[in-house]
Amino acid sequence: MKTVERPWFKAFKFLGICFGIPLTIIGLFTYIYWKNIAFLINGFIWLFISMAFLCKALIEYYKLKKLKDSGVKYKCTINKVIPLNYIRFVPYIVSKVECTYEIDGITYEILDGPYLFLPFEKEEKLSAFAYIGKNKSMLVLSRI
DSSP: OEEOOOHHHHHHHHHIIIIIHHHHHHHHHHHHHHOOOHHHHHHHHHHHHHHHHHHHHHHHHHHHHHHHHHSEEEEEEEEEEEEOTTOOBTTBEEEEEEEEEEETTEEEEEEEEEEEEOTTOOGGGEEEEEEEOSSOEEEEEEEO
16 A cells, blocks of 8 residues: 655655756856846745745655554544645646544544645545544555
């Protein structure tokens, strides 16, 4: 089973490599030859955004690792997948997932996301596990 990714893991590489590094290099040349810092500032802004996404990805990774070690794992049923139309990540559909799990006859609901889904993926081909800690919960989606 392969884990469904979150956008932070893919976006920081894309933004850093495609925008941050090239604009910073162009900015260094324009600053050295023409004393213009516009490209340099733009490159640093894209690198900063990329590093912010990297920090968000690492925080989620360590939060999940900590919950896997100390939390309780429950099997969830996926109720619905809610697409987020305001976030575009070209080959993927960015969506939130609503799941339910049951403890001692009481049903609890989790809304978690965003996740990156391929356009041809079906809800039936996904499995979900909830890791519940003291004050935190996190959902892990996997493709079957």
